[in-house]
Structures are given as structure tokens and as C-alpha cells.
Amino acid sequence: MGKRKFKLPGIDDLNKSQDRVLRLPEDGQFLVVGGPGTGKSVVALLRALKYQKNNNYVFLVYNHVLHSSTNQLIDIRLKSFTIKSWFYKLQYHLMKENMPQQENYKPDYDEVIKRFESLEPQERPLHIIIDEGQDMPVKFYEALTSCGYENFFIVADQNQQITDEHSNRQELTDIIGLEVDDVIELNENYRNSHIIGLLTEYFFTDPSSPKPKLPLKSKASLGMPSLFEYDNYKDCGKIILREADKDDRNLIGVVVANDTLRDTYATTLQEIDIKLDNPKSIISTYSSKNKEQVNIDFSNGGIVVLNDKSIKGLEFDIVFIIIDGFKIYNNDSDSMKKRFYVMSSRAIKKLVFFKSKNYKDGVEEILPTDENILKRERLNNG
Amino acid sequence: MAKDRWFIPTNTENLKMIIAQGLISNSDGFKKYYSDVLELVQGYIPIFKNKIEQDILTYVVREMNDLTPAIIEIDLKKITGIIKKVEDNKLVNIDLKDVANVDILFIQAPLPLSVIATMIFKSKEDKNSFEEDSKLYSNVILADLKLSSTVAEEKLFKSNMLSGGLVNDFKNIVVDVNEINYKKVYAYGGLLLNLFYFAKNGNNSNTHYQLFLNLDKESEKEDIDVYDYFKAFDINDTDIKKKMDYGLINIAIESKDFKEDVLDFLLSDIWDERSRKRTEELANKLKLFESNMDKTVSEQFEEAKTPLEKILLMLFLREDSEALMDYTLELFSESDYLNFAMMFGLRDKFIKIPKELREFNGLQNFVSLKMAEYAHHSIESDVKFKSSSKPLTIMDMLNKNSIKKRVIRALKVEEAIETIMPNRDYKHKKGKNIYIGFVEPEYKLLEDEYFKIISTKKIIKAEYNKFSKMK
Numbered sequence: 018m019g020k021r022k023f024k025l026p027g028i029d030d031l032n033k034s035q036d037r038v039l040r041l042p043e044d045g046q047f048l049v050v051g052g053p054g055t056g057k058s059v060v061a062l063l064r065a066l067k068y069q070k071n072n073n074y075v076f077l078v079y080n081h082v083l084h085s086s087t088n089q090l091i092d093i094r095l096k097s098f099t100i101k102s103w104f105y106k107l108q109y110h111l112m113k114e115n116m117p118q119q120e121n122y123k124p125d126y127d128e129v130i131k132r133f134e135s136l137e138p139q140e141r142p143l144h145i146i147i148d149e150g151q152d153m154p155v156k157f158y159e160a161l162t163s164c165g166y167e168n169f170f171i172v173a174d175q176n177q178q179i180t181d182e183h184s185n186r187q188e189l190t191d192i193i194g195l196e197v198d199d200v201i202e203l204n205e206n207y208r209n210s211h212i213i214g215l216l217t218e219y220f221f222t223d224p225s226s227p228k229p230k231l232p233l234k235s236k237a238s239l240g241m242p243s244l245f246e247y248d249n250y251k252d253c254g255k256i257i258l259r260e261a262d263k264d265d266r267n268l269i270g271v272v273v274a275n276d277t278l279r280d281t282y283a284t285t286l287q288e289i290d291i292k293l294d295n296p297k298s299i300i301s302t303y304s305s306k307n308k309e310q311v312n313i314d315f316s317n318g319g320i321v322v323l324n325d326k327s328i329k330g331l332e333f334d335i336v337f338i339i340i341d342g343f344k345i346y347n348n349d350s351d352s353m354k355k356r357f358y359v360m361s362s363r364a365i366k367k368l369v370f371f372k373s374k375n376y377k378d379g380v381e382e383i384l385p386t387d388e389n390i391l392k393r394e395r396l397n398n399g
Numbered sequence: 400m401a402k403d404r405w406f407i408p409t410n411t412e413n414l415k416m417i418i419a420q421g422l423i424s425n426s427d428g429f430k431k432y433y434s435d436v437l438e439l440v441q442g443y444i445p446i447f448k449n450k451i452e453q454d455i456l457t458y459v460v461r462e463m464n465d466l467t468p469a470i471i472e473i474d475l476k477k478i479t480g481i482i483k484k485v486e487d488n489k490l491v492n493i494d495l496k497d498v499a500n501v502d503i504l505f506i507q508a509p510l511p512l513s514v515i516a517t518m519i520f521k522s523k524e525d526k527n528s529f530e531e532d533s534k535l536y537s538n539v540i541l542a543d544l545k546l547s548s549t550v551a552e553e554k555l556f557k558s559n560m561l562s563g564g565l566v567n568d569f570k571n572i573v574v575d576v577n578e579i580n581y582k583k584v585y586a587y588g589g590l591l592l593n594l595f596y597f598a599k600n601g602n603n604s605n606t607h608y609q610l611f612l613n614l615d616k617e618s619e620k621e622d623i624d625v626y627d628y629f630k631a632f633d634i635n636d637t638d639i640k641k642k643m644d645y646g647l648i649n650i651a652i653e654s655k656d657f658k659e660d661v662l663d664f665l666l667s668d669i670w671d672e673r674s675r676k677r678t679e680e681l682a683n684k685l686k687l688f689e690s691n692m693d694k695t696v697s698e699q700f701e702e703a704k705t706p707l708e709k710i711l712l713m714l715f716l717r718e719d720s721e722a723l724m725d726y727t728l729e730l731f732s733e734s735d736y737l738n739f740a741m742m743f744g745l746r747d748k749f750i751k752i753p754k755e756l757r758e759f760n761g762l763q764n765f766v767s768l769k770m771a772e773y774a775h776h777s778i779e780s781d782v783k784f785k786s787s788s789k790p791l792t793i794m795d796m797l798n799k800n801s802i803k804k805r806v807i808r809a810l811k812v813e814e815a816i817e818t819i820m821p822n823r824d825y826k827h828k829k830g831k832n833i834y835i836g837f838v839e840p841e842y843k844l845l846e847d848e849y850f851k852i853i854s855t856k857k858i859i860k861a862e863y864n865k866f867s868k869m870k
Binding site for chain 2: 024025026027028029031032033036037039040063066067070239240256259260262263264266292293294
């Protein structure tokens with residue numbers, strides 16, 4: 018398999034807003050907001066690398082997969098944790114008591130704040146760098162400030178809130194004591210091509226934050242996102258395998274709606290036998306329900322089959338989204354659009370949707386009908 | 400009397416770009432630029448003697464309130480040819496011997512990295528921070544560059560003097576200069592770096608690299624369109640092959656959306672009827688290659704009818720030179736790799752060539768110098784630079800008797816070596832061939848065997864730098 022690693026950006030790849038973020042002083046409170054692909058996570062990671070030598074920081078990410086991916090792609094040992102696991106450890110370290118919880122793995126933040134406020138006031142110089150900061154509730158931040166933390170660097174995107182407990186931009190601005198003008202906005206989409214950006218924009222739902230600027234317009238005769246309607250899902254598998262074979266350094270994301278489909282696709286991809294140039298790609302998968310260590314190798318090219326809830330913050334060279342299994346409940350198409358926004362914005366080079374000819378669960382109504390944004394094709398691969 | 404020092408004031412953001420792009424250019428040579436003195440006089444770089452006035456130092460950080468000033472010290476001895484000073488709002492020639500009487504010199508842009516004596520920071524913290532920051536980027540490569548911040552140098556940033564409106568004076572200078580096509584200059588840099596790397600593949604590749612190093616010299620006419628393209632500065636050719644090759648070279652250098660622009664070019668109405676059939680066929684093949692539904696990549700390369708088709712497939716398959724260096728197929732020949740190297744170098748330009756390669760000993764400064772020479776040659780300027788030492792390619796090393804054997808062993812290419820004993824009398828005794836006197840065998844590289852091994856081997860910085868120290 019081809020080796021992958023986090024590619025440091027060229028100085029010319031960053032715009033002046035991103036340069037400004039990298040020039041921010043080490044101490045202080047900072048909030049950087051931007052849509053997918055605007056380089057939020059990159060600047061957060063570069064900040065962690067910049068202050069790595071001082072060893073006085075933590076780099077917090079929302080989920081296990083992103084934590085694993087970040088660590089594997091970076092050559093040095095980052096002080097990186099998932100937000101909740103770090104928070105649980107911190108609470109225990111400070112209070113020597115188990116975390117008070119509302120339910121399993123859901124902290125009772127009011128109680129935590131009470132506990133933290135009972136501590137001797139103390140300055141805590143640790144620098145807390147948080148990726149996807151919108152996915153944590155305001156009270157999480159309140160808890161941290163209540164026990165003396167004051168150096169925050171938070172990157173967030175309100176349009177990518179995937180948790181029930183989350184913070185919006187105003188709340189984050191208020192809680193870390195910033196003026197509205199101090200918030201740094203990253204607006205340019207660097208990840209996706211123009212045509213993928215255009216499709217992603219179609220799923221944008223948040224009226225209160227600016228849409229990321231689309232990448233440079235292209236004529237888009239190539240790389241147009243496609244929706245394939247298939248008879249036999251194994252044909253989808255063949256296409257995925259050939260795509261992986263084309264460049265064995267590519268990381269390919271196959272995104273599905275539930276664990277049953279996840280298992281089906283992971284198994285099918287293992288079983289299909291077709292002629293390839295390279296040894297067959299490594300096919301890996303992970304479910305947060307298993308609570309296992311993430312055993313996906315992000316430092317090599319290959320195919321990763323994941324539920325949409327696990328792909329937050331990750332990026333893939335190519336993304337295949339299996340529409341079967343996604344269902345709109347109670348006419349809440351906005352929630353489904355948010356999920357599709359996150360899924361489709363993970364793709365760097367290519368985005369493909371697959372849908373069974375028998376699928377009838379309503380997601381089609383949120384997909385663009387414009388063939389100049391999403392090409393529809395029949396799959397008859399044989 | 401202390402010797403004069405010559406300074407270009409700037410900010411650390413521009414300094415990073417200068418290192419990344421490989422040239423001290425005017426503002427029009429930057430992809431991302433923060434206001435400083437490089438924008439003040441079109442086509443010229445102002446260089447200050449011994450001190451820089453406070454308002455100039457303020458000017459170079461005025462664009463944003465958190466910019467940090469920095470100073471580039473130039474080694475004037477490495478620049479020859481015509482240098483200018485300002486007189487009545489005009490630039491006039493000045494003899495190098497007379498520079499002692501002038502406070503500000505103007506030299507036609509661009510300057511290579513090799514003329515940088517040192518990069519000066521106003522404090523040790525700034526210097527350390529710059530060093531640390533450079534590690535966050537793939538192309539801010541400090542190899543062969545010196546950074547400093549002595550107590551005396553810190554004073555350079557604390558001038559109490561004002562220039563009395565120098566910025567405006569500079570802006571009013573009337574100049575008449577030819578515009579440099581910076582993209583072409585940077586593309587030439589990318590091309591040279593890739594040719595240097597792929598010169599490992601054999602003597603033919605090495606010869607091509609040497610040929611491109613000496614564009615300003617008359618050489619035997621070669622039928623290489625890329626070479627002709629860089630030799631010529633006014634291109635208007637109607638020959639169909641040249642039209643195709645020059646068109647693609649132009650797209651590689653200019654385009655921000657390479658694949659789409661190639662397809663547009665192939666499907667455009669510039670082709671006569673006979674050619675159009677072929678160009679349409681080629682465009683369709685490329686589209687099919689992109690969608691990649693039925694065939695493997697190697698099958699599609701095998702079906703490629705011409706070198707051009709292979710080049711295009713490769714340019715569609717791999718996104719940059721780093722990815723090219725990682726990719727091999729048994730069916731590729733030495734000239735295939737050579738073609739790929741040239742076109743990928745043009746597309747990536749100096750700034751996108753892998754860090755690993757730019758950190759080969761002496762290579763970054765050397766190619767920067769070649770780019771600057773090329774830029775000046777293209778506008779027929781009189782500025783010249785003292786040459787810096789020329790790094791040897793792997794093939795040069797294999798052709799150099801004093802280190803040949805050690806390099807062969809280190810590269811593990813012994814199987815591609817033939818040892819030839821001289822045709823002299825010898826005795827055969829107890830299974831041994833015995834010569835009288837000293838006998839030096841000749842080690843001959845079997846090029847075909849060698850290519851098979853070396854084409855699949857990636858040369859890394861540590862390896863090259865070790866070889867480069869061999870005497």
C-alpha cells in the first residue's frame with residue numbers, strides 16, 4: 018500500500034487569514050470558525066506542532082477515529098485525546114471522584130462546575146486546542162474556565178453540529194470572553210474541487226453563518242459528483258476496488274447509514290475478486306459501538322468503511338456514499354441535509370453516491386436535481 | 400573601517416515566500432505578498448547600505464499590525480554586471496567600485512537565494528520563532544541559508560532616523576524594464592529540480608539535465624520541444640507537433656485547472672481536420688481514464704500509442720512530483736520517466752517540488768541561481784551572478800572514478816556493473832590471474848540492468864547527502 022502522511026502545507030497554500038491564525042500568540046483565547054475544507058483543523062494542528070516543544074498543550078478532537086487518524090499521520094507524538102476522555106480524566110484528576118453523569122458517558126456539567134468551583138482558585142497555564150469545538154456544550158467550556166483554564170484555541174463550524182449537546186458561535190464567543198470582531202473566519206474551501214463544493218453547498222442549512230467560498234470555478238467536465246443507481250451492490254464494490262487500485266496512496270471512504278450496511282460492504286469488498294494492478298487494498302472498518310481501539314491504518318492508502326457519524330473531521334481522497342439505509346424521519350430534512358453536508362464535504366478529489374434501484378426512503382428529495390451538480394447514471398457493470 | 404553591509408528590509412511572511420519560491424523577486428513574482436520595499440520600484444530591488452530608516456522598517460510591516468520585520472543581507476560580491484543608483488528620479492548605472500559613495504543601490508530583480516549572506520532578525524526570539532515556524536511548511540527550506548540576530552544586528556531595527564519620504568521617492572522613480580514571466584522562470588526551476596532527480600536513471604537522463612542547465616549557451620540542436628520552448632521567448636509556431644507540445648507546456652505552466660484545460664485544448668477548434676480526429680480521441684481516452692470503470696491503470700498505459708499519450712495519462716494519474724517519484728511501472732522506459740519528470744516539474748514549479756529533494760546538499764541554492772540567470776537572460780538584463788558550486792547528480796557520481804565504487808555499493812546496483820580487466824598479459828596460477836605491475840580494472844555500468852534497478856528506487860535526502868560528501 019502507498020504510504021500516506023499528513024502533508025504540511027506550503028506557505029503558498031495558506032491564505033492571509035490562515036497566516037494570521039498561525040501568528041497568534043501562544044497565550045490567550047481564540048476562536049476560529051469556518052466551513053469544511055477551510056483549513057480549520059490544519060491550523061489547529063499546526064498550532065499544536067508549533068508549541069509542541071513547550072509541551073504545555075493538549076490537542077482535543079471529538080471522536081476516536083479522528084484522534085487515531087491525526088496521530089497516525091503526524092510523525093511526532095502529539096498530546097492528543099478525544100475531548101470527553103480527556104475531560105473525564107481531568108475531572109478525576111482534580112476531584113478524585115468519578116464523573117457525575119446524567120447518563121452513560123454524558124457528564125452532569127452543572128455538578129462538575131459546582132465541584133470545580135469548590136477548588137482553590139488556581140492558574141492553569143495549559144493550552145487547550147480543540148478541533149470541532151461546536152460539538153461540545155457551553156457548559157463543558159464553563160467547567161474548564163471555572164477551574165482556572167484560560168488558554169483556549171477553538172476551531173468550530175456551526176453547520177457541522179452532529180451532537181445533541183452543542184454550542185453555537187455566539188455561545189463560544191461569549192464563554193471564552195471574546196468580542197465578536199475577534200473571531201477569525203476562514204472562508205475559502207481548499208479541500209474540495211469547485212464541483213464537489215457546489216454539491217456540498219446544496220446541503221448547507223445554517224442561515225447564521227457564512228457559506229464557505231467555493232473553490233476556483235472549473236468547467237467540471239471531469240470530477241462531477243455522480244449518483245449511480247445499481248441493480249447489484251457488488252457492482253458498487255468493483256468500482257470502489259478499481260478506484261483504490263488506481264492510486265494505492267489514496268484513502269477511500271465508504272460511508273454508510275448503519276452497522277448492518279457497514280458489515281455488508283466491508284465483507285463484500287473483501288470477497289470480490291477482480292483483476293488489479295496492485296495487491297488488493299486493505300479494507301478496514303470501525304464502529305463506535307464496539308468501543309474497541311480504532312484499528313484503521315490512516316498512514317497507508319486503502320478503503321475505510323464507516324458510519325456517517327464516525328467520519329466527522331476526517332478527509333478522504335475519494336468518498337463513496339451509500340444512500341440505502343438513510344431515512345428522513347418526521348419530515349426533518351434539515352437534519353439529513355446536515356449529515357449529507359458532513360459526508361460529502363469529506364471528499365477531496367471525487368464524490369460518488371450509490372443507490373439501489375429499490376431505495377425509497379426519501380433522501381432523494383434533498384439531493385440536487387440539477388445534472389450540472391449531480392450527474393445521475395445507471396450502473397451496469399456486469 | 401568596517402566593510403559595508405547591504406540590506407533588503409522585509410517582513411517574515413515575505414521572507415518565507417522568498418525561500419519557498421526560490422527568488423527575491425519584485426512583488427509581481429510572489430503568489431502571496433505583504434506590502435514591503437519590493438513593490439516600490441518596478442523591476443528593481445532597493446538595497447540599503449549599513450542602515451535602514453525607521454519609516455522604511457515601519458513600511459515593511461504596515462499591512463497588518465502583527466507582522467514581524469526581517470532583513471535580508473546581500474553579499475554584493477556575488478553580483479556582477481550593472482548596478483544602479485537613483486539620480487533625479489531616474490536609475491543610472493554605477494560602477495561596482497563606486498558603491499562606497501552610495502546609500503541605496505538598485506539591482507534588477509530577481510536575485511537568487513545564493514546571494515543571501517544572512518537573514519537578520521530583530522531578536523533571538525524572532526530568529527528562533529522563524530526557525531520553528533519554517534518547520535510547519537513543506538517548502539520553507541532553510542538548507543544552505545544562514546539566520547542571525549546579534550546584538551549589533553538588533554540595533555539595525557532601532558534606527559532613530561527617518562528617510563524623509565523615501566517611499567514616495569521610490570514610487571516616483573521612472574523605470575523602463577521588460578516584464579519577467581515569473582511563472583515560466585519558476586517552471587524552469589521545477590523542471591531542473593525534477594531533471595536533477597531523474598538523472599539517476601541513466602546517461603540519457605543525465606545528458607538532458609545538463610542540456611537544460613545551459614540554456615544560454617549554444618548547443619547542438621536537440622529535438623526536444625520543452626528545450627526549444629525555454630530557449631525561445633517569443634513562441635509562435637504553426638508546426639502541428641510543436642503546437643501540441645507548446646500548448647500542453649503552456650497549460651502545465653499557466654493553468655490552475657490542468658485536467659480541464661487539457662481537455663478544452665484538445666477539443667478546441669485550433670486543429671485541422673486530420674489532427675482533430677486524433678485530439679478528440681485523446682480527449683475521450685483521458686475522460687475514460689478518469690472515470691476508470693473497466694480497466695486497470697497498467698492496461699491503459701499499455702494501450703497508449705505515443706509518448707504524448709503516456710505523458711498525459713501520467714499527468715492525469717498523479718497530482719504532483721512527489722507522487723510521481725513514488726510511482727513505477729515495469730513498462731516505462733528511461734525516456735518515459737524523463738518526459739514525466741519534465742512535465743511534472745513545469746506543472747509544480749520550484750515551489751511545489753518535494754522538500755526532500757530541495758534539501759539535497761547545495762541543490763536549492765544552485766537551482767535558485769539558475770532560475771535567476773534564466774530570468775535575467777529572458778529580459779536581456781546585464782545583471783550576472785557568481786556561480787555557486789554545482790551539485791553532482793547520481794549519474795555524475797557514477798561517472799566519477801574516485802567515488803563510483805562506493806556509490807554503486809551504497810545504491811546496491813552491483814548487479815548492473817561489469818568489471819573489465821585491461822587487455823594485458825597475465826599468468827594463470829593456482830586459479831588466479833596474475834599481472835605484472837599495477838592493473839586498474841574498469842567498471843562499466845550496464846545501462847539496461849542499471850535502469851531496471853534504479854528506476855524503482857527512490858533516492859532520499861540522507862542517502863544523497865552522504866554521497867555528496869564523498870571525495
